[in-house]
Amino acid sequence: MSLLTHLLTCLFGMGSWVSINGLWVELPLIVPQIPEGWYLPSYLSVIIQMANIGPLFVTLMHRFRPGALNETAVIYTIISLGTVASFLLGFFWKEPVVVAGASRSVALFVLTFFLAVVDCTSSVTFLPFTMRLQPQYLTTYYIGEGVSGLLPALVALVQGVGVVHCINSTQSLNHTLNSSDGAVTFDLQAQYQPANFSAEAFFFFLSAMMLVCLLAFLLLNYHPSVAREHPSSRYTNGVKQPAQKKRNWAEKKPMMDPYRPANQKPRSSFGTGSYSWLQVCYIFVVLAWVNALSNTVLPSVQSYSCLPYGNNTYHLSVALAALSNPLACFIAMFFPIRSLLLMGALTGIGSAVGAYIMGMAVLSPCPLMVNDTAGGTIIVLAWILFILTLSYVKVIIGVILREEGHSALVWCGAVVQLGSLLGAVTMFPLVNVYGYFSSGDPCNTKCT
Structure with a gap:
C-alpha cells in the first residue's frame, strides 16, 4: 500500500460532504444577517432533498444505460461545480433579492442547491470510483468522508461560531402600582460573541x-x-491479474470473493452471489436505517438534546461526535469484521443509544438530570457512542458491497441518499411544522 495513495484518497473523500457540513455549522453567523432568520434551516432541508435529483439521475443511467455515463467526467464536473459555488457564496450569500414584494436570499438558495447536488451525487460517484483502487483504500475514503464533517466543525470552533457568554441582567418588579417598593431579580442572559473571522472567509x-x-x-x-x-496496471481488487486481461475487466466481471469456495454455487445474482437476496435486502435495510438516523433524524434534534445541559455540553457533543466518525473508520481499517450478526448487534446498540438521545430531545427543555453534571456527561457520551457504532456499521457495509462489485457500490450510494431522504421527510414536519421539540436556554434552567 502507498502512503501517498492513502493521503490522496482521504483528501478525495473529504470533498464529499465538506460544503454542506460547512454550511450547517455556519448557520449561527448567517441567520442574523438574512431575511429568513431561523426559518433558514427549514428551507435548506427542502433544498438539500431536492438535490437528490443528481444521484437519482446517475443511478437510473447506471441501471438503464450502463456505460453511457463517464464516471470520471461526472466527478470532475461536480467537484468543479462545488468549488465555484462555494467561492461565489463568499460574495453573494447575504445579497437579498425582492421577490413578490419581500426580500429573499435567492443567491444563497441557488448556490446551496448546487452544493447539495454536488454532495448528494458524490454518494453514487465517489464511492464506486474506489473500485479502481485496492480494497484497503475504501476505509481510507470513509475516513476522509468523516473528516468532511469534522474539519468544518473544528474551523467553526476556531472561528467562534455560536459561543455564548452568560451575563447577569437585573429586573425590578413592582408589587403594587402605587408603591415604589419592588423586588429585584437576577437572571442570566445569553449573549453571542462576535466571530474571530467572517462568514465570507469561511466560505472561501x-x-x-x-x-x-x-x-x-x-x-x-x-x-x-x-x-x-x-x-489497468494488472491489479484488480488487490490481486494480480494476467497481463492479457482488458482494462475494464473489473467493471464487467464480478469481483473474486475470497470467502466463498470456488465450487460453491452462487446464492443469488447479486454481485458475486456470496449473499442470498434475503441477506442483500437485510444489508440495504440496515444501510438505509443507519444513514437515516445518523445523517438526518438525530442531527435535526441535537441542539434540543444537548442545550438544556449548557452551551459547553452542546459544543462538546458536536465536536466529539464529529471526531467519532473518522475514528470509527480508523478502527474499521484494522478490524474489518464482515459479520452480518455483528452488524445487526451494533445497529441495535446504536439505535438504542439514539432512542435515549431522542428521548432527551423530546423532554427538552427539562430532560433527565438537567441540573446534574452527570446528565451532561451522559448525553455527550451517548452522542459519541451513537456516531461511533453506526459509522462502523456503514464502513463494514461498504467493505462488503465493494467485494460485490462496482454496481453494488452505486446502489450503496443510492440507498445512503434514500435513507437520508426518508429521515429528513420524517423529521421536517415534527420539528418545523408541529413543533414537538422545545429549545432549552443555555444560561437559565427553569426546571424543578
Whole structure:
C-alpha cells in the first residue's frame, strides 16, 4: 500500500460532504444577517432533498444505460461545480433579492442547491470510483468522508461560531402600582460573541477544500505512483491479474470473493452471489436505517438534546461526535469484521443509544438530570457512542458491497441518499411544522 495513495484518497473523500457540513455549522453567523432568520434551516432541508435529483439521475443511467455515463467526467464536473459555488457564496450569500414584494436570499438558495447536488451525487460517484483502487483504500475514503464533517466543525470552533457568554441582567418588579417598593431579580442572559473571522472567509475556506479534493482526484487518476492501484496496471481488487486481461475487466466481471469456495454455487445474482437476496435486502435495510438516523433524524434534534445541559455540553457533543466518525473508520481499517450478526448487534446498540438521545430531545427543555453534571456527561457520551457504532456499521457495509462489485457500490450510494431522504421527510414536519421539540436556554434552567 502507498502512503501517498492513502493521503490522496482521504483528501478525495473529504470533498464529499465538506460544503454542506460547512454550511450547517455556519448557520449561527448567517441567520442574523438574512431575511429568513431561523426559518433558514427549514428551507435548506427542502433544498438539500431536492438535490437528490443528481444521484437519482446517475443511478437510473447506471441501471438503464450502463456505460453511457463517464464516471470520471461526472466527478470532475461536480467537484468543479462545488468549488465555484462555494467561492461565489463568499460574495453573494447575504445579497437579498425582492421577490413578490419581500426580500429573499435567492443567491444563497441557488448556490446551496448546487452544493447539495454536488454532495448528494458524490454518494453514487465517489464511492464506486474506489473500485479502481485496492480494497484497503475504501476505509481510507470513509475516513476522509468523516473528516468532511469534522474539519468544518473544528474551523467553526476556531472561528467562534455560536459561543455564548452568560451575563447577569437585573429586573425590578413592582408589587403594587402605587408603591415604589419592588423586588429585584437576577437572571442570566445569553449573549453571542462576535466571530474571530467572517462568514465570507469561511466560505472561501470551503472553496479551497473543494479545490484540494479536485487536485487529489486528479493525482489519483494520473500520478505514476498511484497507477498500480488501477485495474489497468494488472491489479484488480488487490490481486494480480494476467497481463492479457482488458482494462475494464473489473467493471464487467464480478469481483473474486475470497470467502466463498470456488465450487460453491452462487446464492443469488447479486454481485458475486456470496449473499442470498434475503441477506442483500437485510444489508440495504440496515444501510438505509443507519444513514437515516445518523445523517438526518438525530442531527435535526441535537441542539434540543444537548442545550438544556449548557452551551459547553452542546459544543462538546458536536465536536466529539464529529471526531467519532473518522475514528470509527480508523478502527474499521484494522478490524474489518464482515459479520452480518455483528452488524445487526451494533445497529441495535446504536439505535438504542439514539432512542435515549431522542428521548432527551423530546423532554427538552427539562430532560433527565438537567441540573446534574452527570446528565451532561451522559448525553455527550451517548452522542459519541451513537456516531461511533453506526459509522462502523456503514464502513463494514461498504467493505462488503465493494467485494460485490462496482454496481453494488452505486446502489450503496443510492440507498445512503434514500435513507437520508426518508429521515429528513420524517423529521421536517415534527420539528418545523408541529413543533414537538422545545429549545432549552443555555444560561437559565427553569426546571424543578
